[in-house]
Amino acid sequence: MAEQLNVDVGSEVESMCTKCKLVTVHVVSAIKNDKITKVMCKSCLSSHRYRPVDAETKAEITKKAKERKLVAQKAARKRAATSAARKWENLLSKVQDEEQEQDPTEYSIQQTYETNQIINHAKFGKGVVVKIIDDKKVDIVFEDGVRTMAQNY
Ligand SMILES: [Zn+2]
Incomplete structure (x- = not known):
């Protein structure tokens, strides 16, 4: 079954950004055969292939980001x-x-x-x-x- 695509070039989608190492909002910059092929990250403005994220991946990434933040905070407190x-x-x-x-x-x-x-x-x-x-x-x-x-x- 073909997935119904309801986005156009210029639409905003969530995608994994390899530069930000996060799921960020991306602007669709190219669509081919009803599939998003290229996106641009709104956070770092880099263009790359669309990397769709499922809920599980998203949760995992959010969890990792939170852990990284905690570790950084702890290190900052220790330095202070x-x-x-x-x-x-x-x-x-x-x-x-x-x-x-x-x-x-x-x-x-x-x-x-x-x-x-x-x-x-x-x-x-x-x-x-x-x-x-x-x-x-x-x-x-x-x-x-x-x-x-x-x-x-
Ligand atoms: Zn980015």
């Missing part, structure tokens, strides 16, 4: 954490070099801080005061990143 930790380490050793050895002050919101002061926070660990925002707030770099902390309360 590593770079924050490195920054903290460098800062800590730099401050200790410049300001000579100082015993970390236990963090308390009642205290007033100054830049380059090393503090110790019960939960976040060692930190370096990097910025006095105003008389009530300071930015402190901890191993996992910068936190705005209260002071002088």
Whole structure:
């Protein structure tokens, strides 16, 4: 049984794109013997042979794309954490070099801080005061990143 083709050149169809490695919307650019022969990907604008997708393939591709995205997100989070930790380490050793050895002050919101002061926070660990925002707030770099902390309360 011949498949009824209800698309024309210029119609939009879903096709596998080898460049995008995804199922994307394509514009039909050639039809031969009632069959789509050439399509153009609307995402990357590359022209190629029509690769029809069945529901199963589509689900599989979507699943793989999702997995790739998750892996990428995880790697990005890890990179961010590593770079924050490195920054903290460098800062800590730099401050200790410049300001000579100082015993970390236990963090308390009642205290007033100054830049380059090393503090110790019960939960976040060692930190370096990097910025006095105003008389009530300071930015402190901890191993996992910068936190705005209260002071002088
Ligand atoms: Zn594409």
